[in-house]
Amino acid sequence: MxxxxxxxxxxxxxxxxxxxxxxxxxxxxxxxxxxxxxxxxxxxxxxxxxxxxxxxxxxxxKATVKLEQADRWLLTDDALQQATPHPVAAARAHRLAGRRVHDVTCSVGAELAALAGRCAYVVGSDIDPVRLAMAQHNIGSVPAPRAGAGADIALLRADALAPVTAGTVVLADPARRAGGRRKHDPAALTPPLPELIDVYAGRDLVIKCAPGLDAEALGWRGEVEVVSLDGGVREACLWSESLVEHGVRRRATVLRSVGADERYTDAMPDGIPEAPPGRWIVDPDGAVVRAGLVRHYAAAHGLWQLDPRIAYLTGDAVPDGVRGHRVLEHVRFADKPLRQVLRAHDCGALEVLVRGVDVDPDALRRRLKPRGSRSLSLVVTRVGRAATAFVCEPTVGGN
Structure with a gap:
């Protein structure tokens, strides 16, 4: 704490x-x-x-990995832990560009800093006077993303469950931490997520949530966007129907510090072939997997699934900039044949990836005892009813 x-x-x-x-x-x-x-x-x-x-x-x-110009910010420990990384906040602000936005849980102002310069009008409110004072300092210390393109930010103290603006998009990030401990029950958040949804029923509403949120259990009828940054899943974001493209209910937003961002939705084609394993195995970004868009991602890149129940994809090429595993050998999943194949390929450092099979990667690596000089990957998964393994060479698409 x-x-x-x-x-x-x-x-x-x-x-x-x-x-x-x-x-x-x-x-x-x-x-x-x-x-x-x-x-x-x-x-x-x-x-x-x-x-x-x-x-x-x-x-x-600590904030340098999340916030721009972190040496100017005033923060609390809990506020920093929940603060949205700047690239994620900037991507959300881009979707809200030109709108009037009210961040009803503004905390120390991480979202406000991204909204400034993109939105027509921005209001920030919080019930905590200390965090509100910090936000006042922070939005005055950190320049807007695009000079001359934004609006002033109005700050006020208010309970998120007591609406004080009209005609705005309501942005909320219910607190998931208290005293350094994480809360998982949506009804135990601050403010409680079900109450927040009820209070702003019929309004344009955007809610930042934990990636593991079960939106269906909440009865959410809008879009669920899962966002990753540099390979790590950061959040799920709920968008009300009024803010969503026609036909979109699930979205994966893949953000990168280096390289092009990618976005996939359930409105995209998802037809993929059924075929034997190709030359490569691809483990899709976590945002794609959590958003349930593995088939849509595969269709976009000419890939197909090893098994319809497993998220590993395969194909004869790897998307540019994506890490793939070039298949060297397809092996029956058992320690003895795996040791023989790894020894034949001079395997030393071994990365073990597992899906659909109850295997401890570290324990398996210790049993296989690789002692060579070559760095390889071992993909263990289920194809049909049988556990199987692929000995691979990891590399990045386009290289």
Missing amino acids: GFAFTGDDVAYLRSDEGGDALAEVARHPLTTRTHLADLAAVRARFGSRAPALIETVRLRR
């Missing part, structure tokens, strides 16, 4: 004096090894302000 900031702490950190103090504290390593010495030095210099200063510098350093 992180340091509990007060309104007085935030006022100090926002002041010129606090800014100078933060710059001075940022020169300390603040590592586990130097913690006691750093704490003593900062306390000697800044007295009771030391905890707030140290925590802010520590959080800014």
Whole structure:
């Protein structure tokens, strides 16, 4: 559980004096090894302000993987853990471009920073006065994405379950953490997700959720978008029917720091052939798998499934920029033949990928004892009723 900031702490950190103090504290390593010495030095210099200063510098350093210009932000630990990574927030803001948007759970302002410069009008509200004060600082410190293209941001203190605007798209991100612990029950979120949906029934509504959310159990009738960033699934986002393209109910958004982003929907073709394994095996991005769009992805790239119940795809080419596994040998899944094949291919480092078979990858790797010089991958899966294995060479499409 992180340091509990007060309104007085935030006022100090926002002041010129606090800014100078933060710059001075940022020169300390603040590592586990130097913690006691750093704490003593900062306390000697800044007295009771030391905890707030140290925590802010520590959080800014952690925030560099999520936020642009993280060294300007004021944050709490829980707020940072739930903050939307900037590329994900920017992709959502792009879909909302030109609209009037009210972020009813704005917290410290991560979404607001992305909406500024893209939307016609932006309101941010939160029930926590400390986070609201931090948001006020943050949106004033971080430039809008596109200078001259955005609107001012209005901030106010309000309960997300008590609507205070009309004619806006309502954006919400119910808190999934409390005291450093994650909450999984939609009704236990803050605010509770079912209540949030009921309160804004009939409104343009966008709700950021955990990737594992069961939207069908909630009775959600709009679009469910699953978003990944650089291969890691980050969130599910619910979009009301009024904001959705005709015929789209599921979407996978694949974002990359380097390379082109990709988007797939259930309105795209999903017809794929039934054929024996091809030269390559492809493990689709997690957003595609969680969105239930494996067949749509396969059809878009000329691939097909190893088995209709398994997400592994196969084909004779790998999409550009996508990691694939070139099949060297197709082997019966048993330790002895696998050892023989791996030895024949001089396998040393071995990556084990498993789907549809109850196998511990680490335990299997230890049993196989690869000792060669070549780095290979082993794809273990079920084809039909039988467990099977593919000894492969991993590479990236286009190379």
